[in-house]
Amino acid sequence: MFHWLNWGDVMYFLSGFFEATVYTYGVILLLLYAMLAILSFTNIRLYQKKDSYTDYKVIVGSPLAPGVSVIAPAFNEGLTIIDNVRSLLTFDYPKYEVIIINDGSTDDTLEKVVREFSLEKTDFAYNEKIKTKEVRGIYKSTDEAYAKLIIVDKENGKAKADATNAGINASSFPYFLCTDVDCILHEQTLQRLVRPAMEDETKRVIAVGATLRIANSCEIENGVITKINAPRPFLARFQEMEYIRAFVLGKMGWSLINAVPNVSGGLGMFDKEIVIKAGGYDPASFGEDMELMMRMNRYCYDNKIPSAIRYIPTTLCWTEGPTSLKVFMRQRTRWGRGLYQLMLAHRKMFMNPKYGIVGMVVFPYNFLFELMAPVVEFLGIIYYILLIVYGQVNWPYAIILLIFVYTYSIAISTLAILWDHINAKYYNNIWDVLRVSSMVLIEMLFYHPLIVVFALRGYFFQMINKTHTWGNMQRKGFQKKGAPKPAAA
Amino acid sequence: MWKDLSDLLWQAYEQFGFLPLFIQIALIFIGLAILATLVAYGSILFRRWQGYVYEKRVNFITPKIEDMITEQVLLNEQLGSVPVDDIEFDPVPLSDKIYKKPWVRQIVIDVLIQYRKNFRGEVGDLLRKLYIDMGLPKDSFDKMKTLKWERKIKAVMELTQMDIPISDVTILPLTNSQNPSLRAAARNAYIQLSKNDPFKFFDIATEPLLPWDQLDMFRIITTTKDIQIPNFSRWVSYSTNKSVVSFCLKLIAHYDQKSAIPAVMDLLNNKDHYFRADAITCLGKLSAEMAEVRLVKIYDHQPLICQIEILRAVGQIASGKYLEFLKHEFSYSSNFDIRMNAARAIINHDSDESRVIVNELMNTTYEENRIIIKHCLNPLIK
Numbered sequence: 001m002f003h004w005l006n007w008g009d010v011m012y013f014l015s016g017f018f019e020a021t022v023y024t025y026g027v028i029l030l031l032l033y034a035m036l037a038i039l040s041f042t043n044i045r046l047y048q049k050k051d052s053y054t055d056y057k058v059i060v061g062s063p064l065a066p067g068v069s070v071i072a073p074a075f076n077e078g079l080t081i082i083d084n085v086r087s088l089l090t091f092d093y094p095k096y097e098v099i100i101i102n103d104g105s106t107d108d109t110l111e112k113v114v115r116e117f118s119l120e121k122t123d124f125a126y127n128e129k130i131k132t133k134e135v136r137g138i139y140k141s142t143d144e145a146y147a148k149l150i151i152v153d154k155e156n157g158k159a160k161a162d163a164t165n166a167g168i169n170a171s172s173f174p175y176f177l178c179t180d181v182d183c184i185l186h187e188q189t190l191q192r193l194v195r196p197a198m199e200d201e202t203k204r205v206i207a208v209g210a211t212l213r214i215a216n217s218c219e220i221e222n223g224v225i226t227k228i229n230a231p232r233p234f235l236a237r238f239q240e241m242e243y244i245r246a247f248v249l250g251k252m253g254w255s256l257i258n259a260v261p262n263v264s265g266g267l268g269m270f271d272k273e274i275v276i277k278a279g280g281y282d283p284a285s286f287g288e289d290m291e292l293m294m295r296m297n298r299y300c301y302d303n304k305i306p307s308a309i310r311y312i313p314t315t316l317c318w319t320e321g322p323t324s325l326k327v328f329m330r331q332r333t334r335w336g337r338g339l340y341q342l343m344l345a346h347r348k349m350f351m352n353p354k355y356g357i358v359g360m361v362v363f364p365y366n367f368l369f370e371l372m373a374p375v376v377e378f379l380g381i382i383y384y385i386l387l388i389v390y391g392q393v394n395w396p397y398a399i400i401l402l403i404f405v406y407t408y409s410i411a412i413s414t415l416a417i418l419w420d421h422i423n424a425k426y427y428n429n430i431w432d433v434l435r436v437s438s439m440v441l442i443e444m445l446f447y448h449p450l451i452v453v454f455a456l457r458g459y460f461f462q463m464i465n466k467t468h469t470w471g472n473m474q475r476k477g478f479q480k481k482g483a484p485k486p487a488a489a
Numbered sequence: 490m491w492k493d494l495s496d497l498l499w500q501a502y503e504q505f506g507f508l509p510l511f512i513q514i515a516l517i518f519i520g521l522a523i524l525a526t527l528v529a530y531g532s533i534l535f536r537r538w539q540g541y542v543y544e545k546r547v548n549f550i551t552p553k554i555e556d557m558i559t560e561q562v563l564l565n566e567q568l569g570s571v572p573v574d575d576i577e578f579d580p581v582p583l584s585d586k587i588y589k590k591p592w593v594r595q596i597v598i599d600v601l602i603q604y605r606k607n608f609r610g611e612v613g614d615l616l617r618k619l620y621i622d623m624g625l626p627k628d629s630f631d632k633m634k635t636l637k638w639e640r641k642i643k644a645v646m647e648l649t650q651m652d653i654p655i656s657d658v659t660i661l662p663l664t665n666s667q668n669p670s671l672r673a674a675a676r677n678a679y680i681q682l683s684k685n686d687p688f689k690f691f692d693i694a695t696e697p698l699l700p701w702d703q704l705d706m707f708r709i710i711t712t713t714k715d716i717q718i719p720n721f722s723r724w725v726s727y728s729t730n731k732s733v734v735s736f737c738l739k740l741i742a743h744y745d746q747k748s749a750i751p752a753v754m755d756l757l758n759n760k761d762h763y764f765r766a767d768a769i770t771c772l773g774k775l776s777a778e779m780a781e782v783r784l785v786k787i788y789d790h791q792p793l794i795c796q797i798e799i800l801r802a803v804g805q806i807a808s809g810k811y812l813e814f815l816k817h818e819f820s821y822s823s824n825f826d827i828r829m830n831a832a833r834a835i836i837n838h839d840s841d842e843s844r845v846i847v848n849e850l851m852n853t854t855y856e857e858n859r860i861i862i863k864h865c866l867n868p869l870i871k
Binding site: 122198199400401 | 704
């Protein structure tokens with residue numbers, strides 16, 4: 001069979017095709033990073049110029065400020081819930097409410113907040129605009145000091161999405177801020193996020209995001225960051241560097257051309273009307289934040305609403321990054337599943353001019369350079385191994401290409417750190433800057449391979465439809481200023 | 490290993506012209522990437538050093554400037570006995586060489602602005618005189634001549650804070666600048682500086698007045714002393730700039746300009762339903778009883794956003810004439826938001842008649858509606 005085929009020629013053709021494809025792919029990716037570096041720099045400078053003469057106090061005393069509902073789901077957060085809620089009640093903003101959703105906690109989360117904040121169950125007219133698990137009760141405080149606080153107690157929906165949807169249903173303002181209850185937010189978060197939504201001349205801003213950082217090793221007092229430190233644990237430090245690159249360089253760059261793919265679940269402000277019309281968060285999705293953004297975009301294009309998603313470079317949220325490999329693997333596997341699921345669900349948008357920049361840029365970029373990147377890398381490694389086995393590697397050229405990729409990735413990441421530095425000097429200590437930037441040098445050897453493997457694991461699980469179990473994040477809590485360090489076990 | 494690598498790179502350099510194109514490109518990019526990385530690290534260190542030096546300079550000079558201001562202005566013995574314009578400053582400290590340096594002059598301006606925010610009256614006027622006598626307006630006007638919009642904004646803000654007039658020829662074109670930030674700063678400056686007609690730019694405004702800019706403008710209009718507040722219905726009737734009209738509606742409501750009600754009611758025919766909703770909100774805040782009949786009449790033909798605003802407005806006007814209408818909407822609407830707002834509107838009436846209706850509804854309506862009423866009656870829920 002196929003005796004007429006010369007297998008040597010076929011293999012030669014295939015390897016040539018593969019090499020050319022991967023080379024083109026790599027060159028485009030690197031050029032895209034260079035483009036993002038330029039775009040993000042331009043956007044950050046623009047933001048900085050505007051920010052230099054902005055007096056945010058104006059909005060604090062204004063009757064024209066739009067209302068914002070802060071929505072934070074909580075599941076078994078009994079250990080830290082009181083500090084978390086207190087932290088969320090400290091925003092410097094004239095019109096907001098804080099909605100904590102107790103998502104069927106099995107610990108004493110609800111009892112603690114009820115006791116601490118003098119809450120009582122009310123006859124709250126809950127309008128289920130988005131379908132959720134049953135709401136058991138809604139609590140308000142009898143203490144005027146906590147009048148902004150609402151607690152929604154509901155059955156566990158096995159997803160943050162379901163709890164957030166319940167919060168959206170109970171909210172009363174036109175914008176909502178979605179966050180995690182244990183995230184630490186800057187007191188100016190609301191005023192800074194509202195601004196881009198209020199100053200777009202031609203488009204309806206449907207979502208606004210800001211930079212997130214890792215809170216591990218920061219000093220925190222009463223739910224407020226008092227000193228920013230670069231994370232000490234290696235894994236968390238890698239994530240800090242990754243976040244700076246993703247938010248300051250990536251999302252700020254995309255934001256300039258209105259092509260932001262996603263607003264992080266840790267911190268994002270959304271236009272409630274559009275979210276509800278788009279159907280709210282999907283509890284079945286593993287990447288519910290990005291999935292919602294896609295649907296919101298889709299809704300706006302389908303209904304001819306000129307829309308925009310904006311990002312600001314200021315860090316407004318600190319979150320605890322996983323420090324154990326197991327938890328990190330679970331997180332990244334879930335993200336991988338979410339991306340795969342999303343691409344499949346919204347495949348009709350791929351290169352579809354009807355969806356404008358989302359269909360022609362955002363979707364193809366995410367498909368080719370986010371979803372496919374781990375696959376291409378994995379195939380590349382297999383191919384490399386085969387070449388080594390068959391003695392086909394031109395070592396001088398191979399080393400030059402490796403150095404090229406290595407130095408380029410270092411340059412891009414270092415530029416991201418510089419851009420971050422231009423925006424604001426977060427670390428008082430130069431050693432903190434060096435600690436984070438040194439991760440760039442070893443990222444390719446240690447951190448990046450992990451991300452590739454975990455993403456592929458996620459794709460595989462999604463392909464075989466493996467049942468997902470929602471693991472606990474196993475947070476360690478934050479370092480309190482002056483608090484004694486826990487004794488070693 | 491390093492020797493091998495350097496040999497390899499040296500060989501690559503020598504043979505560069507003979508190498509395949511993709512390797513040539515890779516080598517060029519390696520060079521660029523290393524350069525970019527080194528520049529980035531250098532910039533980080535330089536910026537930190539620069540910040541440190543600037544901070545040190547500011548910490549050194551600011552107390553000196555503050556001492557000078559305290560001596561010349563706050564502790565000036567002539568203050569109160571001599572008209573501010575006739576007060577002469579001690580020329581010796583002002584002629585100090587240090588005040589010739591541009592960066593020091595900029596700090597002087599910033600400190601003076603801070604002081605002027607805290608001092609009004611004669612002290613404020615004397616601070617302004619010091620700014621003029623030190624020749625600082627020239628620094629600000631020089632900034633206005635640059636092409637950089639952010640420098641222009643800084644200049645406009647400095648001159649405004651120091652109450653230095655800017656000619657209409659200079660400032661009016663900026664109120665329609667394509668740059669939204671410059672436009673906003675110029676508009677705010679115009680309101681604060683123009684003595685005769687601070688809202689003149691509303692007549693010529695072709696560019697939008699963004700919601701964010703409205704915040705500051707609203708604050709300026711409502712807090713600036715001695716400002717001539719016009720009847721904003723003028724622009725409601727004649728302006729073709731929707732954002733200006735929308736802003737005027739907010740000002741009409743704030744100043745309770747009841748004479749503007751007919752002009753606002755004309756907007757109920759506008760095709761843009763967001764615009765109509767703004768007009769209805771304004772009528773509600775004005776408690777425009779004369780508009781109530783019209784609002785109820787158009788209710789059935791409006792989109793949801795306007796219907797909700799009508800219900801709110803009827804609740805704010807609270808004449809009692811349309812309680813039956815509200816009761817009907819509450820009882821028969823299938824829309825949750827309509828029922829919620831109708832209930833609120835009935836309760837807002839706060840009259841014997843409305844209380845009777847609330848009791849009646851509590852006894853006759855179904856469970857979900859009863860919860861809506863309880864929700865609206867509960868003082869804990871706002």
